[in-house]
Amino acid sequence: MEEAVSPTRAASLTHPEDIEREIQRQIASTSATRTKASLFNLVIFRRAFAQDPSAEALSHLLGRRPARLILVESGTEGPAEAFVSARCHPDPKNLELCFQEIRIQEGSDRVGRDPGFWSPLLIRDIPVFVWWLEAMDRLPDTVDRIAPVADRFLGDSSFAEERGEEPRGALQALEADVHSAGVPCADFSWHRIFPLRLGTARLFDPPAARQALSEIRLVRLQGGRRAEGLLFFFWLASRLGWKPEGLAEGEATMSDADGHEIRLLHEGAGALTEGIDLHIELVDGRSLALGCAAEKPGSAEKPGSAAKPGCAVLRGPGERREHLLLQVPTPGEILLREVDAHATDPIYADVLGMFSAIRRKGG
Amino acid sequence: MAENPLMRGLSVTREPAEFALVIFGASGDLTSRKLIPALYGLFRGGHIRAFKVVGFARRAWKDEDFRRQVAEMLESSSGHSPSPALVQEFLRKVFYISSTFEDAGGYRQIAERFGGEPGKLYYLATPPGEYETIIGRLGAAGLAEGPARPSRAGAVAFDEQPSPTAGRFCRIVVEKPFGNSQATARRLNDCLAGAFREHQVYRIDHYLGKETVQNVMVLRFGNGVFEPFWNSRYIDHVQITMAETLGVEGRGAYYEKAGALRDIVQNHLLQLVCLVAMEPPNDLHPDSIRNEKLKVLKSIQPLSPERVGTETVRGQYAGGIVEGGETTAYRQEPGVSPSSDTETFAAIRLYLDSWRWAGVPFLLRTGKRLARRTTEIAVQFKHPPHLLFPGLRPGPALANALVLRIQPDEGIMLNFNAKVPGFSLDMRPVNMDFSYGSSFADDPAEAYERLLLDAFLGDATLYTRADEVEAAWAFVDSIRESWQEARPPMRFYPAGSSGPEESRALPGEGRRWRKL
Numbered sequence: 069m070e071e072a073v074s075p076t077r078a079a080s081l082t083h084p085e086d087i088e089r090e091i092q093r094q095i096a097s098t099s100a101t102r103t104k105a106s107l108f109n110l111v112i113f114r115r116a117f118a119q120d121p122s123a124e125a126l127s128h129l130l131g132r133r134p135a136r137l138i139l140v141e142s143g144t145e146g147p148a149e150a151f152v153s154a155r156c157h158p159d160p161k162n163l164e165l166c167f168q169e170i171r172i173q174e175g176s177d178r179v180g181r182d183p184g185f186w187s188p189l190l191i192r193d194i195p196v197f198v199w200w201l202e203a204m205d206r207l208p209d210t211v212d213r214i215a216p217v218a219d220r221f222l223g224d225s226s227f228a229e230e231r232g233e234e235p236r237g238a239l240q241a242l243e244a245d246v247h248s249a250g251v252p253c254a255d256f257s258w259h260r261i262f263p264l265r266l267g268t269a270r271l272f273d274p275p276a277a278r279q280a281l282s283e284i285r286l287v288r289l290q291g292g293r294r295a296e297g298l299l300f301f302f303w304l305a306s307r308l309g310w311k312p313e314g315l316a317e318g319e320a321t322m323s324d325a326d327g328h329e330i331r332l333l334h335e336g337a338g339a340l341t342e343g344i345d346l347h348i349e350l351v352d353g354r355s356l357a358l359g360c361a362a363e364k365p366g367s368a369e370k371p372g373s374a375a376k377p378g379c380a381v382l383r384g385p386g387e388r389r390e391h392l393l394l395q396v397p398t399p400g401e402i403l404l405r406e407v408d409a410h411a412t413d414p415i416y417a418d419v420l421g422m423f424s425a426i427r428r429k430g431g
Numbered sequence: 432m433a434e435n436p437l438m439r440g441l442s443v444t445r446e447p448a449e450f451a452l453v454i455f456g457a458s459g460d461l462t463s464r465k466l467i468p469a470l471y472g473l474f475r476g477g478h479i480r481a482f483k484v485v486g487f488a489r490r491a492w493k494d495e496d497f498r499r500q501v502a503e504m505l506e507s508s509s510g511h512s513p514s515p516a517l518v519q520e521f522l523r524k525v526f527y528i529s530s531t532f533e534d535a536g537g538y539r540q541i542a543e544r545f546g547g548e549p550g551k552l553y554y555l556a557t558p559p560g561e562y563e564t565i566i567g568r569l570g571a572a573g574l575a576e577g578p579a580r581p582s583r584a585g586a587v588a589f590d591e592q593p594s595p596t597a598g599r600f601c602r603i604v605v606e607k608p609f610g611n612s613q614a615t616a617r618r619l620n621d622c623l624a625g626a627f628r629e630h631q632v633y634r635i636d637h638y639l640g641k642e643t644v645q646n647v648m649v650l651r652f653g654n655g656v657f658e659p660f661w662n663s664r665y666i667d668h669v670q671i672t673m674a675e676t677l678g679v680e681g682r683g684a685y686y687e688k689a690g691a692l693r694d695i696v697q698n699h700l701l702q703l704v705c706l707v708a709m710e711p712p713n714d715l716h717p718d719s720i721r722n723e724k725l726k727v728l729k730s731i732q733p734l735s736p737e738r739v740g741t742e743t744v745r746g747q748y749a750g751g752i753v754e755g756g757e758t759t760a761y762r763q764e765p766g767v768s769p770s771s772d773t774e775t776f777a778a779i780r781l782y783l784d785s786w787r788w789a790g791v792p793f794l795l796r797t798g799k800r801l802a803r804r805t806t807e808i809a810v811q812f813k814h815p816p817h818l819l820f821p822g823l824r825p826g827p828a829l830a831n832a833l834v835l836r837i838q839p840d841e842g843i844m845l846n847f848n849a850k851v852p853g854f855s856l857d858m859r860p861v862n863m864d865f866s867y868g869s870s871f872a873d874d875p876a877e878a879y880e881r882l883l884l885d886a887f888l889g890d891a892t893l894y895t896r897a898d899e900v901e902a903a904w905a906f907v908d909s910i911r912e913s914w915q916e917a918r919p920p921m922r923f924y925p926a927g928s929s930g931p932e933e934s935r936a937l938p939g940e941g942r943r944w945r946k947l
Contacts, residue, residue: 308437
């Protein structure tokens with residue numbers, strides 16, 4: 069997607085009517101077609117001036133879906149203020165898709181983060197997505213106020229981990245503070261491990277390999293953040309009926325229906341795009357493996373090579389080898405998927421349910 | 432373990448088993464313009480992985496020659512910027528068999544080289560005249576895998592479709608036209624039934640692969656608001672228009688034998704009638720949907736010679752101005768007889784014998800060299816039962832309309848009346864307009880990509896069943912035969928107009944065609 073051609077303009081305002089009027093004025097002057105359609109509201113809670121994936125994700129969305137964006141930024145001084153801008157992008161048919169963007173600085177007194185400040189700015193009768201890029205420990209203060217207006221909550225347990233938060237805490241916050249509050253939620257990390265889940269599922273897809281699912285004794289994962297590893301392990305557990313027995317840094321112990329112990333180890337703490345290695349050992353010592361090369365620009369020009377970006381090599385029973393075109397989705401791709409099909413993945417809900425069980429057990 | 436529990440919930444379960452696609456007519460236009468780009472698009476998108484594409488044609492090529500051709504096809508096809516690495520990987524999956532369609536040796540090669548593939552799909556991208564030969568040879572060579580069945584005894588039998596997840600399959604895709612009359616369609620269906628079972632046969636009409644055509648069903652059955660008034664109590668009539676600005680574009684010889692009725696009405700327009708008029712299916716199983724469509728086709732009142740003069744108008748374009756340029760008359764087009772009796776325009780008023788649609792006219796209109804290119808379905812509602820506001824006279828302008836724009840500018844428009852601000856009670860029609868382009872900027876999936884993937888997966892929902900084809904021909908034949916018998920005059924219209932003047936009266940008292 070090329071960059072927006074229309075200039076970004078901003079104006080500082082506080083009253084909702086003034087803000088609305090300014091948006092309409094800016095759309096009129098920015099968009100030749102005065103496009104007004106908006107498919108959804110997206111409210112982003114983020115730290116002002118901090119690096120986060122929102123800019124990259126929004127640039128992926130711009131020109132694909134028209135929306136009203138409300139960015140609530142923490143860590144600003146002075147009074148709460150709103151800055152209005154419009155960004156439009158002509159589509160191939162020369163219709164224009166616009167972002168109506170309202171950036172709110174919460175101010176020293178944090179008035180700007182109060183739903184009373186920003187919720188009147190939501191366009192009515194279209195969905196409201198809340199994307200949380202703040203520290204997870206700020207969630208409990210806010211989630212009760214967000215719940216009545218949010219149709220869906222988007223978080224990223226790995227992003228929290230990147231900023232030094234404890235990954236299990238981030239996952240449990242999503243489960244305890246959001247999911248349990250009745251707000252449907254999604255985790256970008258869950259989307260990112262999709263290729264890993266799919267590759268693993270394909271390892272066992274040939275009918276002859278399925279028996280091996282009940283013979284797994286060790287799972288060793290290299291690559292990805294801790295939160296992604298935990299989600300992956302709990303996904304396996306939820307699908308295969310394993311019961312969590314113990315959870316430690318980079319390690320989980322589970323038991324299957326027959327009481328056999330399964331160890332799950334996670335090494336490395338880089339991004340999934342830096343490469344993945346998965347090794348699964350069976351009861352009789354046989355093993356299955358999945359490897360995904362690092363996704364680096366330019367390395368696509370090696371036909372047939374196992375090092376192609378997003379290309380995994382599977383080795384299953386019988387020395388089976390298979391090449392897969394799997395790529396870790398970008399934040400923009402994940403955001404687009406979320407706003408298009410805003411339904412909770414029931415398997416993700418199962419996985420969150422397992423975290424809930426651990427929390428209740430004091431794990 | 433019967434199922435892989437890890438696969439549950441992963442949204443890529445729509446991936447076909449390993450298969451070989453044999454394209455008969457691999458050196459032809461359809462292969463280069465549509466099939467190869469669509470296959471590459473599916474491959475690039477990760478929808479197909481384990482497959483072989485086998486070109487089958489007369490030209491004395493080897494695998495390498497055909498691969499070069501395929502590379503050129505990808506290079507010249509618009510909309511793709513093929514990655515060299517990916518193209519190389521794609522080309523490794525491409526093979527070629529040089530043979531005439533009659534030669535049994537060519538079919539032996541299919542068996543020898545590709546007979547072991549779990550899935551096989553034969554694609555007839557040839558002129559229809561070759562269909563029977565190829566189908567017969569596939570059957571004789573044992574490549575159809577459909578137990579020979581006795582020919583029909585009055586009706587087409589169709590059997591249960593096996594689970595699309597089953598690993599092995601053998602299917603055949605047949606391009607339209609499916610015959611040029613009910614009799615020839617039956618003959619083709621019988622020929623297919625001699626080698627394949629009905630569930631193996633995929634009759635492709637690329638029109639049904641268009642997103643906006645599929646959206647008709649979503650609009651009707653994915654929303655609760657429309658169903659209560661989707662009937663004769665509230666709907667006055669339905670207009671379905673497919674207007675083209677193009678002429679016959681060098682296909683005069685073909686068009687002389689086809690005409691608008693066979694070329695457009697029999698397939699595209701009647702399929703749209705089905706989607707508008709069908710009852711809600713119980714589920715999305717292909718046969719549930721096709722059964723409902725078939726009921727619509729069977730409920731269309733045939734047009735007798737006595738009625739054909741009042742219920743249809745046929746026309747032919749004369750010279751005129753289209754899109755700013757001067758154009759010649761149909762009879763002056765290359766390959767067209769100077770005294771041609773082929774219609775380039777057809778307008779039809781049809782009725783359905785059903786509880787829901789009793790007395791509601793369906794007005795169908797198609798033509799070449801018309802003022803504007805547009806395809807749309809307009810559902811025109813009745814006036815309120817009591818005209819409360821003074822000074823208003825009922826007329827088409829004040830009736831509500833729901834317009835589904837199929838192309839271009841895909842979208843949905845609801846037309847209703849609103850009060851003009853001021854002291855009087857004047858009202859005027861206003862539009863509530865949804866445009867796909869201003870809400871979704873994604874390129875819709877290419878119709879051929881969607882349809883090919885469905886064929887690989889065994890989903891025949893968007894393909895036409897034998898009995899549907901025959902029922903559509905039955906209606907079209909009734910018009911053609913009545914035209915031959917009653918000889919209604921050919922009406923000429925200037926290119927760039929809305930069609931023959933005589934068609935204006937067809938909607939009936941108090942109704943009029945929507946402006947093009």
